[in-house]
Amino acid sequence: MTVKSGTIKLGCRGVWKLFGDHAERLLATAGGAPDDEALRQAGVIGAVRDVSLEVHEGEIFIIMGLSGSGKSTLVRCLSRLIEPTAGEVLFEGQDLLQANERELMDIRRHKMGMVFQHFALLPHLSVLGNVAFPLEIQGVDRTTREARANEMIELVGLKGREDYYPRELSGGQQQRVGIARSLAVGPDIWFLDEPFSALDPLIRREMQDEFLRLQSVLKKTIVFITHDFDEVIRLADRIAIMQDGAIIQTGTPEEVVTRPATSYVAEFTRDVPRAKVVSAGVLARPGQAGSVRVPASARVGDVAARVFDEEQPIGVDGADGTPLGVLHRQDVLDILLGREPRQ
Amino acid sequence: MTEVTLEVARPRRRSLGSVPFWLAAAILAGLAYRFSDYLPEWAVEYPRSWRLPIEPWISDAMKWLINDATFGLFTFQEFTRSIAWLFGWLLEAAYGLLAEGFTFGKGEEAFHIPHVSWLALIIVLVMLARRVSGRRLALFIAACFVYLAVFGQWSSAMITLASIVISVPFGVLAGLLVGIAAYRNAWVERAIRPVLDLMQTVPVFAYLVPILFLFGFGPVAAMIATMIYAAPPMVRLTVLALRGVPEEIKEYGRMAGCSQRQHMWKVMVPAAKSGLLVGLNQVVMLSLNMVIIASMIGAGGLGFDVLHALRRLAIGEGLEAGIAITLLAIALDRLSQAAANKPPKAHGSVRGATWLARNRLVVIAGVLLAGSIVAGALVPAVATYPESWTLTTGKFWDRVVEWLNINLFDTITIVKTWLLVNIMLPIKGFMVGLPWPVLLGVLAFAGWRLGGWRLALLPLALGAFVLLTGNWEKAMITVYLCGLSVVIAAMTGIPLGIWATGSSRRTGATLAVIDTLQTLPSFVYLIPVIMLFSVGDFSAMIAVVAFALAPAVRYTIHGLNQVPEHLVEAGRAQGCSRRQILWKIRMPLALPEIMLGINQTIMMALSMLVITALVGTRDLGQEVFTALAKADTGQGIVAGLCVAFIAITADRLIQSWSRQRKAQLGVA
């Protein structure tokens, strides 16, 4: 997957979020960029530090990092659920931080959706009530909103459970409700804060597939948080890696794994199976291919079997169909064994 | 393993530091008392000329409020009168519906609509109980209300119920709105917290006086007092419940684009529902607690019956009405608790799309009640349980009392006199004769050790108020009665708690008994006590001990049960005997929690003491009581504040001790 150069849907520049007393003053005195030492002395937590990023229309942008690295805080700054200490957040070109109460409410009602780690379903409403809730808030009449809610419930595969209450559902089902609810208003941007972390591995996988299926239909712009690299590999177009509140690298999963910006990122991605991220295009060398051809974006892990099974070398085609070269067995083996690829 | 025991042992040794302190304080106090003749006069008895006339100031302020105060558009008096009018009107309607029926016109043409039938009401309540809980509760409710009918308590009970039915919704709503305001604005919370603290520690009688003054004698004043008494826990529980809503749900509400109002009423309040229902239950219980007390300023019904009987020493009658209040209290408690704990709706429970189908039970109940009114007009026995079917055990109880007086009087008198002469009076003499600077000094020093200079200033400032208003001696009598009762309650309650933790069966049984005891209105405790011991300090003490025992037991059980299991296992692994485990591991670790129980015991003892003024004590309670009789606002408020200040001093000292100790033990 290559970087999509679509329009920028959501971006932020120089966003800071400091927790503690007199955070603004500290930021001002330190010239807008206090270092670790200054923060520690002031007893202030630097949850988000000088973050700038851009999310393109229709891409799945994943923010990942260890627990406490500031992912949730960053996403809450992007949706302005919490007020950043400094910086600007641009949503469709408009500075979100300048929006007044009324405008913000409108944006949230019509353009943003959010899915929460612990589902955050309203316990007193049925599935139908929960999914229809955001529409009810907007004052949509009952029949319209329930029709729309039923549509969403069917979309996430919960048909037949409309009048169940959240506590009567399994974790996976509850999160389906959370997803249906956040989609009911047809948001332009979709925030998901570790939506599958509270689920056990089998259900998580199933939900990831479900999520990809939905995205293939809906094509939303998505900001997704996780601390699980498997999830990144399966879902991400681009990722940003956070450490102690700062973003230390942004890129495709392949870039991050194969060209880590810092030793922290290298360490972080050490156990990621290379075969699952490196694409065939990277390994293509000049040569004469047989009849079997694979696209450049195919993952090495997915084509490896054929490389060894076929008599003839396998060819690699670019996105536009031009041949890029062939795959060498030695290169594929290196990737499979986790060795550094030879140049 | 050794590390674990060290962890327990170390703080034990460190806290020994406080033993010499308390020893020294006791010796100092003893010496000061023994040699008080050598101290200057003013240190032993606070001089009259140093007092401030705070009581008349307050009384004058109240008079100004009634006579001259105005809000511009309307005067203060018009304000109170319109409140009184509103509640009076509602109360009349409820009385009419439940107890008296409605009469239109006069004389010959008078047209009377009877009240709701006793039978229909029982059926509806049983249906409700079945709905919120199940068959057991339904049976229990039926039994309670049949008792009311059979023992001739029905019409009084309905008057009481009518005032509860009106006051509870207002109390809940007021508490909810104030709680929401406090949740939203930090400054409201800061402003309201000390007020709530004070309201929970000032004895109820004390604010009966100003209410009496503002609203006059009668059921409306009684109902307003009940609401003021019952609403504070609702405020607290509302704030707690709203705070307890998971952060994600709050965030979701905002993400969905809720306006402020939508966020509160569509997200927060429903999500906090179970906590809010606990508040409702508290309001119901406290309102019922007030039933007898409220009858002192004009509430009718069961409370009036009990009070009237107690004043005439008609034990049998008092007992029957007291049991009626208790049953009503327990019935409403169980009903509201069941409603609070009812599992949320399950799918399919709201089947049927029509309004009629969804609210079938409500419709049936409405039809039944309305029908019973019509039937009652035709057949009087349907409306009112016939007099000739009632039973009474009054005679029987009077005979029991007579028998007790004849056969046990001498024995009881001997025990009572011995205790009075050898224990109670000397302690009383000591407390009253103890020079006030010494006591204040010891308290301030204790405060300083436990919480720094702020906590040292607190007893000084509160003590100064007691001195300045000239209530020191009465306050000391209160402290003596309260202290002695608390010691006895602790000596009974803690062993009982230890016994109860022996097995989970015992724990369950003990907690069930305690829960029931705590639903009894405080006045009810006086009945058997008067029956056995007639009036005086001794009776007061017994009633206070009985009333205040519950928290000592409850907190002991809780404290012992929350000791981390691994510490107990470590002890067992080292070969401690059961007794050693109890005394060397469990008790030291549970002590901070037990002390919180003692704290509660003190608070309850103080509130009960005021009520025992009815049996002739000479303490602050009596002061409040006479203020009520004379409608002397100043005296009532001042004496009430003095009681509250004793409570606050004890509370703050014990709380900070417990906090410190828990931190030391790492069981916070």
Ligand SMILES: Nc1ncnc2c1ncn2[C@@H]1O[C@H](COP(=O)(O)OP(=O)(O)OP(=O)(O)O)[C@@H](O)[C@H]1O
């Ligand atoms: N309201 C707050 N007040 C003070 N500190 C906070 C607050 N919220 C978050 N923090 C701190 O900010 C840092 C970042 O927290 P955040 O919740 O954004 O991390 P996260 O990356 O989402 O972690 P996780 O994977 O555990 O969800 C943490 O050190 C946290 O303790």
Ligand SMILES: [Mg+2]
């Ligand atoms: Mg998080």
